[in-house]
Amino acid sequence: MIDTSPENILVKVDHLVKHFPITRGIVIQKQVGAVHAVDDVSFNIYKGETLGLVGESGCGKSTTGRTLLQLYRPTSGRVFFENIDLVSLKGEDLRRTRRRMQMIFQDPYASLNPRMTVEEIISEPLVVHGVLPRKEMRDKVKELLNIVGLSSRLVDRYPHEFSGGQRQRIGVARAIALQPSLIVCDEPISALDVSIQAQVVNLLEDLQEKLGLTYLFIAHDLSMVRHISNRVAVMYLGIIVELADRNELYTNPLHPYTQALLSAVPIPDPVIEERRQRIILEGDVPSPVNPPSGCRFRTRCPLAGAICAEEQPEFREVQPGHFVACHMVSV
Amino acid sequence: MTELLNVQGLETQFLTPEGVIHAVNGVSFSLKEGEVLGVVGESGCGKSVSMLSVLRLIPQPPGKIVGGKALFQGRDLLAMTDEEIRQVRGGKIAMVFQDPMTSLNPVITIGKQIAEPLMLHLGMSKDEAKVRVIELLQLVGLPEANMRLEDYPHQFSGGMRQRVMIAMALACNPQILVADEPTTALDVTIQAQIIELVKRLRDEIGMAIIWITHDLGIVAGLAKRVMVMYAGYIIEEADVKTLYANPQHPYTLGLLGSLPRLNEQRHERLASIGGLPPVLVEKPNYCPFISRCRYAIERCRTENPQLIEVGTNHRTACWVDPQTGRAR
Numbered sequence: 001m002i003d004t005s006p007e008n009i010l011v012k013v014d015h016l017v018k019h020f021p022i023t024r025g026i027v028i029q030k031q032v033g034a035v036h037a038v039d040d041v042s043f044n045i046y047k048g049e050t051l052g053l054v055g056e057s058g059c060g061k062s063t064t065g066r067t068l069l070q071l072y073r074p075t076s077g078r079v080f081f082e083n084i085d086l087v088s089l090k091g092e093d094l095r096r097t098r099r100r101m102q103m104i105f106q107d108p109y110a111s112l113n114p115r116m117t118v119e120e121i122i123s124e125p126l127v128v129h130g131v132l133p134r135k136e137m138r139d140k141v142k143e144l145l146n147i148v149g150l151s152s153r154l155v156d157r158y159p160h161e162f163s164g165g166q167r168q169r170i171g172v173a174r175a176i177a178l179q180p181s182l183i184v185c186d187e188p189i190s191a192l193d194v195s196i197q198a199q200v201v202n203l204l205e206d207l208q209e210k211l212g213l214t215y216l217f218i219a220h221d222l223s224m225v226r227h228i229s230n231r232v233a234v235m236y237l238g239i240i241v242e243l244a245d246r247n248e249l250y251t252n253p254l255h256p257y258t259q260a261l262l263s264a265v266p267i268p269d270p271v272i273e274e275r276r277q278r279i280i281l282e283g284d285v286p287s288p289v290n291p292p293s294g295c296r297f298r299t300r301c302p303l304a305g306a307i308c309a310e311e312q313p314e315f316r317e318v319q320p321g322h323f324v325a326c327h328m329v330s331v
Numbered sequence: 332m333t334e335l336l337n338v339q340g341l342e343t344q345f346l347t348p349e350g351v352i353h354a355v356n357g358v359s360f361s362l363k364e365g366e367v368l369g370v371v372g373e374s375g376c377g378k379s380v381s382m383l384s385v386l387r388l389i390p391q392p393p394g395k396i397v398g399g400k401a402l403f404q405g406r407d408l409l410a411m412t413d414e415e416i417r418q419v420r421g422g423k424i425a426m427v428f429q430d431p432m433t434s435l436n437p438v439i440t441i442g443k444q445i446a447e448p449l450m451l452h453l454g455m456s457k458d459e460a461k462v463r464v465i466e467l468l469q470l471v472g473l474p475e476a477n478m479r480l481e482d483y484p485h486q487f488s489g490g491m492r493q494r495v496m497i498a499m500a501l502a503c504n505p506q507i508l509v510a511d512e513p514t515t516a517l518d519v520t521i522q523a524q525i526i527e528l529v530k531r532l533r534d535e536i537g538m539a540i541i542w543i544t545h546d547l548g549i550v551a552g553l554a555k556r557v558m559v560m561y562a563g564y565i566i567e568e569a570d571v572k573t574l575y576a577n578p579q580h581p582y583t584l585g586l587l588g589s590l591p592r593l594n595e596q597r598h599e600r601l602a603s604i605g606g607l608p609p610v611l612v613e614k615p616n617y618c619p620f621i622s623r624c625r626y627a628i629e630r631c632r633t634e635n636p637q638l639i640e641v642g643t644n645h646r647t648a649c650w651v652d653p654q655t656g657r658a659r
Contacts, residue, residue: 056518056519056520056521057518163607165607193373193374193545194373194545194547194586194589194590195373195585195586195589195603195604196603196607197589198588198589198590198601198602198603198604199603199604199605201591201601201603202600202601202603205600220518220519222519222593223548223590223591223592223593223595224591226591226593226595227591227592227595227598227601228591247596250593250594260520261519261520262593263523264519264520264522264523265519265548265593266522266526266546266548266549266551266552267548267551267552267592267593267594268547268548268550268551268575268587268590268592269551269575270551270552270571270572270575271572271575271576272551272594273548273551273552274552276552278523278527280520280523280524280527281520281523281524284488284490284491284521285518
């Protein structure tokens with residue numbers, strides 16, 4: 001179990017909003033609208049846990065991760081990391097805080113510079129933050145390669161000489177080089193084959209135990225998120241609709257979207273599949289430029305009533321540790 | 332049920348500057364009327380290439396079909412002239428591709444694109460085709476179908492585009508539908524919509540389907556029979572229930588072990604398969620899975636196993652019985 005006392009909070013996200021402006025005009029640009037990528041999201045990440053963040057494409061899960069790290073500056077809201085307010089930090093102060101929080105990207109082909117050697121890639125964060133003298137750098141890189149399960153003889157190779165899974169290991173080595181406390185993993189395995197996915201997930205779990213890392217694990221694969229996370233948050237169209245302990249969320253989903261999402265995942269067992277009743281959602285996700293009034297999910301929701309169009313449901317705690325944003329869920 | 336397609340000893344190679352890549356190495360299978368066959372494997376295992384070879388859709392060069400037969404209703408697809416195979420493709424055998432964003436022509440309206448095979452294969456007039464197109468779009472569940480004929484692909488969402496692709500494939504009442512990872516680019520809730528649609532079409536129209544995928548979950552709910560491919564070989568083939576309940580090849584076992592379960596209660600470490608699939612630049616005289624196999628015995632080093640019968644309709648290519656760890 002994860003210690004969810006206030007002293008154990010590593011990251012506190014408080015009413016985070018990120019809108020991307022839509023402009024018209026070339027020389028004189030006028031804002032004509034906004035993509036509501038993240039709209040009022042609040043959650044905590046506790047030390048040593050893995051918080052899973054799931055949702056379909058365009059739901060704002062990656063934007064949430066990036067805004068949390070201040071790779072995007074939020075439109076409004078606060079992010080506290082180790083009790084420091086990141087939103088008010090600028091320049092050198094922000095840069096120094098970034099040492100403690102790192103990111104692993106989705107595409108291991110695009111996130112490594114093809115013209116840099118493995119040594120240059122992995123040592124870059126160490127050089128930028130000036131934490132090691134130059135002559136110790138090579139040994140450190142070799143040590144990091146060993147930690148992520150690659151041979152230290154590979155230091156002078158280039159990214160194209162590696163397979164997808166090996167490249168993702170290089171990305172992991174780069175992320176842990178500065179001994180961060182938080183790593184945001186943005187779909188780190190979705191570009192990999194099934195057998196390689198399991199290798200990388202096992203590596204991430206081993207490192208968490210060894211180095212005491214905290215993960216925000218962003219993914220769309222619900223089975224993998226259940227496997228790796230302690231708690232899971234479900235996003236839909238820029239808001240978190242449900243957040244709970246992993247077993248609680250998967251066995252007792254309360255939000256109709258979570259229920260539909262879980263029932264849509266195919267289970268690799270023909271006997272279970274034969275008996276399964278699916279909730280098939282109608283239609284597509286609405287545009288985040290003009291999200292529906294009231295509850296975001298009401299246009300596809302099988303339970304939607306009159307109140308859902310008028311009022312945005314509050315994100316409330318219905319059972320200890322189980323949060324849900326739905327009018328139709330009774331306490 | 333009668334046999335619709337019989338593929339024997341199919342071999343496809345690619346000529347690259349690094350040498351000849353052996354992509355498909357003697358694949359044999361058959362497909363009966365109305366049957367759903369799942370083809371499972373990881374990227375590069377030859378699952379798409381073998382099905383594209385059957386339809387002669389491999390670009391030649393660099394690709395080359397070097398051997399085998401593909402008998403469709405008694406005629407060898409691989410020996411047909413270009414004109415003859417064109418009559419079969421899109422008519423009696425249709426295909427749906429992975430990426431609905433790139434497999435539709437962006438500058439032609441949806442109505443025209445679906446009408447094309449109707450006019451080409453069935454010789455329909457423009458007006459006849461239009462009526463049929465509306466019927467097809469309704470069949471695949473596109474709302475307000477008659478209003479959308481003049482729309483272009485970019486005006487549809489990913490799931491809707493895949494529905495359009497399926498409507499196009501169904502246009503000439505094909506006997507076989509080859510679906511190459513048709514839901515990989517889609518979100519889970521949209522994927523569920525498409526799979527539900529295909530199941531309905533399977534039951535209503537009764538066409539045979541070859542479903543190529545890397546997702547063992549989709550196959551479990553959809554297919555009747557499953558083939559697992561590795562390094563250009565079929566390494567296991569069985570009824571869907573037998574395969575999941577009693578996998579006989581170490582690779583199949585490893586694949587199933589690598590998958591986390593949605594209904595997992597206790598946290599258990601995933602049984603990953605170490606190493607990487609090989610790139611075959613020569614035909615191996617050893618088992619291609621040997622470098623990743625923990626059951627390997629001496630014989631695996633010197634002889635590539637053939638598919639052997641291990642149960643009713645259950646074949647596998649392995650010298651070892653992974654249940655006991657002893658040689659078969």
